[in-house]
Structures are given as C-alpha cells and as structure tokens.
Amino acid sequence: MGAIEVNDLAKAYGELRAVNGVSFEVAEGEFFGILGPNGAGKTTTLEMIEGLRKPDAGTVTVLGEKPWPRNPRLLPRMGVQLQASSFFERLSAREQIHTFAALYGVAPKRGDEWLERVGLEDKVDTRVEDLSGGQMQRLSIACALVHDPDVVFLDEPTAALDPQARRNLWDLLAGLNDSGRTVVLTTHYMDEAEVLCDRVAIMDRGQVLKLDTPRQLIRSLDAPTRITVAAGQLEQSEAEAMAGIEKVHLDTDGLVLTTRQPAVVLTKLADNGHLDGVAVASGTLEDVFLDVTGREYRA
Structure with a gap:
C-alpha cells in the first residue's frame, strides 16, 4: 500500500468540474509533484487529500487512513503548508511557531530550530504582520514541519521567494525527503519540480494528463x-x-x-x-x- 492512494476523485462547484476523476498513488518516502496551469484543480485535489475538503466522489487514503471526515489519528502525522496561510495576529515569529509546537505537544526548542533552518533566526521577535511575503512563506513551512510529520503537503512553497531563498529552500525540502518523509508538492516552477520530484503528475481541467518521472516525461516528448x-x-x-x-x-x-x-x-x-x-x-x-x-x- 502506498503512503497516499487517490482513486477517481471528483469535486464540482455548480457547473465547474474542478476535479474530474483523478487517480494516482504516492509511494512511502516519495517526493511527488502536482503541476498544472491556474485552475487545473491542483489545490482542490490537495485539499481533499489533506481532509480540508469533502470529495463529491472517489476515495482517498493517507497512511492507510481516510482523511475525511477530519481524522484525529491522522492529523498529527501530516504537515500542511497552504497556498495562503493565516497566522495569529500580533504574535512574533517565535511566538507563532511556539504556539504551533504547543498544539502538537512539541517542545518550544524544536520551533526555534525550525526558524533557524528556514532562515528566520534574525526575525524571531518580528510580528508576523511585519514580515515580508517571502518571510511569511518560510514561517508557514516551518510551522507545517515543527511536529516532524510523516507526510508533508506543500502548496506553492517557494512562491514570493527570491532566487537565492528558493535554492536554499530546495536543499531543505530535499533533506526532508532524504530523511524518509513522503512529500507532495504543487508548484508553478518547472525547474523546481525537475530538481526535487521523483515523479510528477501534470493536471489540466481537473484531470491528470501525464504522470511519470521528469526524465521519462522529457524523453517521451522527443524534443x-x-x-x-x-x-x-x-x-x-x-x-x-x-x-x-x-x-x-x-x-x-x-x-x-x-x-x-x-x-x-x-x-x-x-x-x-x-x-x-x-x-x-x-x-x-x-x-x-x-x-x-x-x-x-x-x-
């Protein structure tokens, strides 16, 4: 059994079929990418796998558990970085991640370590509303990882980051996968997916059109x-x-x-x-x- 199994997943909003019969499997320890243009259904698919949204049809299992309805056995084993994150108001970066750590029963020291790993050690006392977009993105990733989850979902994790910060974060994300975690990534950066992902699914109009390793997909194009x-x-x-x-x-x-x-x-x-x-x-x-x-x- 794979770490994640998705079978014939569907979600519609009125006449719009945002996700229309999506199926794939993610192996344990795999770095899996979901690519697609705006409106392809990437985020909706990810939200149903995470248990944030109820599917209209199809099935999902994560680590052998169903994520919907919200599954208290599964939640501590997942780390989720959303495309747009909301933080507690008027808290510093350190207070923010300490709060997340406490929710998972993790020591505050672990939060401090993650702030350092994502390059925010000089912003620990800065309120979140005063952080730049890229700094908030890095804080969001640190909060998603502070409890050492088995499966990590990253929705556009390097959006708003400058090229140097993106490359540094690539090293961090690759390290997560090297340590045995399963990572699922959505991104608009093709070079990012090519460097990081073991396999990628290319989605459009709610369906998976291609799924393979980056190398095999490139070879099949005969460019x-x-x-x-x-x-x-x-x-x-x-x-x-x-x-x-x-x-x-x-x-x-x-x-x-x-x-x-x-x-x-x-x-x-x-x-x-x-x-x-x-x-x-x-x-x-x-x-x-x-x-x-x-x-x-x-x-």
Whole structure:
C-alpha cells in the first residue's frame, strides 16, 4: 500500500468540474509533484487529500487512513503548508511557531530550530504582520514541519521567494525527503519540480494528463536538441550542410543548430574545431508542460 492512494476523485462547484476523476498513488518516502496551469484543480485535489475538503466522489487514503471526515489519528502525522496561510495576529515569529509546537505537544526548542533552518533566526521577535511575503512563506513551512510529520503537503512553497531563498529552500525540502518523509508538492516552477520530484503528475481541467518521472516525461516528448555555436566559429551555410541538422538560425548568442542527432552534430563540430563556446540545451520539463497543457494565457 502506498503512503497516499487517490482513486477517481471528483469535486464540482455548480457547473465547474474542478476535479474530474483523478487517480494516482504516492509511494512511502516519495517526493511527488502536482503541476498544472491556474485552475487545473491542483489545490482542490490537495485539499481533499489533506481532509480540508469533502470529495463529491472517489476515495482517498493517507497512511492507510481516510482523511475525511477530519481524522484525529491522522492529523498529527501530516504537515500542511497552504497556498495562503493565516497566522495569529500580533504574535512574533517565535511566538507563532511556539504556539504551533504547543498544539502538537512539541517542545518550544524544536520551533526555534525550525526558524533557524528556514532562515528566520534574525526575525524571531518580528510580528508576523511585519514580515515580508517571502518571510511569511518560510514561517508557514516551518510551522507545517515543527511536529516532524510523516507526510508533508506543500502548496506553492517557494512562491514570493527570491532566487537565492528558493535554492536554499530546495536543499531543505530535499533533506526532508532524504530523511524518509513522503512529500507532495504543487508548484508553478518547472525547474523546481525537475530538481526535487521523483515523479510528477501534470493536471489540466481537473484531470491528470501525464504522470511519470521528469526524465521519462522529457524523453517521451522527443524534443530536439539546440546547439549554440559562438559567433564567428561556423558559417551558416556550412552548418546547414551538416548531417542531422533540422534547422539553423542566428540569435544574439551565435548560430543555433536544431537537431535530434546531437552526438553526430557534436562529433562533426569537434572534427572541424568548432567546439569553443558551444552550449547544448535539450528538452526540459517546461517543454513537456507546454506540450501537454497548451500555450494560451490563463488568468
């Protein structure tokens, strides 16, 4: 039995089918990602798994227990970081996490340790209403983890964080998974999912459209490789005559060669002494995401 089992889950709001027959399983100790555009049903799915929302149909089990109706045996074993968190007013960051720790019967020292781990040791006496958006996000994650849960749900955990803070938090989240916890993540950052997740489910319009490891999803796309040769290294006509080349175009970084036979092209470039400054870019999870969900803008 997996840590989480979701079978034919459904939730509608009037005519809108927010979640429409979602099924997947998360193994114990797995880092599982749920990706999708705005309105795909990610957060609604997560809330039903967490026991915050009643499904219209389907079943969910977490650690062998049903999360709905609210299950007092399961609650201490889960950590939940919501997309938008509300804190107790007029409390400092330290008072806030000490309160969460007390609710779970955890020593205040554990709360102090988590504030340090998420980089808030210099904000312990700052009231939550005076924290920045990114600082509140980090405090929310610390509060979700203070009781050392077996399963952690993270809904857009790095939203509002600067690039350095995001990378630091990636190390923290990877460490959570390394210690044997099951982690379920929703994110809009494809690089985040590609680095952290063992498997990802791509959702759109309430359904799971693709589910696999990031590497396998990228391989299944059969995306071409783009090889950029520094300006002045190679004539465009010479590039167009090379075996394995599908397209050649000039951009600000140099000559871009598009191919599905990168080994052949790179060998030819090496034979002719054109490897200086070469950059190679293959398909990414973002390419898969756009291929599956489309490229139209969604508010």
